[in-house]
Amino acid sequence: xxxxxxxxxxxxxxSASPAQAAGGRHNEGHGRRLTxxxxxxxxxxxxxxxxxxxxxxxxxxxxxxxxxxxxVESDVALVISVLRLANQVEGRxxxxxxxxxxxxxxxxxxxxxSLASRARTFDFFERTATWDAAPERFRLHGVxxxxxxxxxxxxxxxxxxxxxxxxxxxxxxxKLVLMHAYPGYPGQVHGQARTPEERIHRERRELGxxxxxxxxxxxxxxxxxxxVASAIERHHADDGTEDSAYVRLADMLAHYAQxxxxxxxxxxxxxxxxxxGPAELRTVMYDLPYPQxxxxxxxxxxxLSARELEVLKRLAxxxxxxxxxxxxxxxxxxxxxxxxxxxxxxxxxxxxxxxxLATERGWL
Numbered sequence: 001x002x003x004x005x006x007x008x009x010x011x012x013x014x015s016a017s018p019a020q021a022a023g024g025r026h027n028e029g030h031g032r033r034l035t036x037x038x039x040x041x042x043x044x045x046x047x048x049x050x051x052x053x054x055x056x057x058x059x060x061x062x063x064x065x066x067x068x069x070x071x072v073e074s075d076v077a078l079v080i081s082v083l084r085l086a087n088q089v090e091g092r093x094x095x096x097x098x099x100x101x102x103x104x105x106x107x108x109x110x111x112x113x114s115l116a117s118r119a120r121t122f123d124f125f126e127r128t129a130t131w132d133a134a135p136e137r138f139r140l141h142g143v144x145x146x147x148x149x150x151x152x153x154x155x156x157x158x159x160x161x162x163x164x165x166x167x168x169x170x171x172x173x174x175k176l177v178l179m180h181a182y183p184g185y186p187g188q189v190h191g192q193a194r195t196p197e198e199r200i201h202r203e204r205r206e207l208g209x210x211x212x213x214x215x216x217x218x219x220x221x222x223x224x225x226x227x228v229a230s231a232i233e234r235h236h237a238d239d240g241t242e243d244s245a246y247v248r249l250a251d252m253l254a255h256y257a258q259x260x261x262x263x264x265x266x267x268x269x270x271x272x273x274x275x276x277g278p279a280e281l282r283t284v285m286y287d288l289p290y291p292q293x294x295x296x297x298x299x300x301x302x303x304l305s306a307r308e309l310e311v312l313k314r315l316a317x318x319x320x321x322x323x324x325x326x327x328x329x330x331x332x333x334x335x336x337x338x339x340x341x342x343x344x345x346x347x348x349x350x351x352x353x354x355x356x357l358a359t360e361r362g363w364l
Contacts, residue, residue: 016126037181038218044176045122045135050075050227058273059112066361068112070099071163076142076173080222082107087223098225099162125168134179141254142169149250151284156275167231167243168250174232178207194261194314196252200236212236212332236270241255245273257288302363303345309363311338316364318356 011213054071057063072078079100086103087095097103104112120136149168153161178185186199189206193199203210231243240248249270252262269280304312307328314324325332339351347352358364 004020008038011153020194029236033181034177034214037177039223040175041173041218043120044077044080045120046075046077046081046116046137047139048121048123049076051116051119051121054078054116055113058109058116063109065101065262068104069100072104072112073146073169074143076139076169077119079118079166079169079215080173081119082112083224083228084222085111087117087165095223095330096225098227099166100159101162138172138176141258142172144254145169145247145250148284148288151248151287152246152250152253152274152276156281158246158274164243164246165237167228167238167364168247170215170219170228171232171235171247171251172211172215173218174211177214177218178203182207192283195238195263195266196255197263197266210236215311241273245270249274251287254290256285302358302361304342304358304363307347308338308342312342312354312358315339315351316359 020280050071054068055065055072057071060067060202072082082100082103083097085339086093086097089097089106093106093170097106108207122313124136133341146165149164150161152158155162182189185207190199193202200210200212211236214232218231219229219232227243231247234240235247235343237244237248240339249267252267252270256262256267267281268278271277276284302309308327311324313328319327321332321335324330325335328335330338338355342354343349346354346357348357354362
């Protein structure tokens, strides 16, 4: 992205803004600061523990795609790196890979391992002057928003759940740009603003631009697909739909779960956009502090046949061999044979472990 493009994305700030205090007086200077900040994000570090967990997963003898996806999706920098690499692969998918799931399907475990090995890392106990504690604060809110978005997607049956995990985690990347470009951000810019709406209004007033717009520009600079960049750019828009609406509501719910102020009116208005009424929203808000519930995503291919899955589903419901045989119109010996095959395919030693493994993989 050119300096002129960066300047166009960010009009000149008001007279009392941190941008001017830092020396930016014209759009051109404003653009240079943003361009420098975009370049600084090229070295944004992954949490050391996230990187190490990913290396352990891809280094296993039998690599599970689901485990790789979970390890990558836990970290902002890893998601960015994997998505960017996948979108650079030549072919019909170039520039169209919208999720970590598709990225992991496209990239070899060796490619992911190499990427993780080269990643810069951040450790809470070993801070650097460049980012201080910003990566960890950013990750905590990103993961909280991602978790809330996944809960909303489960509640509504949203089809683009895999892509939503990316857009929810990366929704605030524009804040990292502004933080690097203006030393007074966010404290001097947000001032006494309490809710997300108040803070975005202050950004537009003080800087002439907001973190959502800047984040969209950065996502496009990275070559991420239009749907991802658009969701990031519009996650504070009143008329947002699909991912942007889910992320906006999830962002508010993450602030709510962390004890920060949110607007009840905006919560309800945004919930209605994705098809949730007050009763459903109350349920989601009540559930958020507790362990995640709902169906896991089926990422790894299921090794079980359709009939074996039917048997295992009934086993998970606590039914005995005779009940299963009667419902499926099979003999009890056939049910036992199916269960023997199920245990073998899943590497399970008993029914409890088989049900647990299948549930964790999203097959039940």
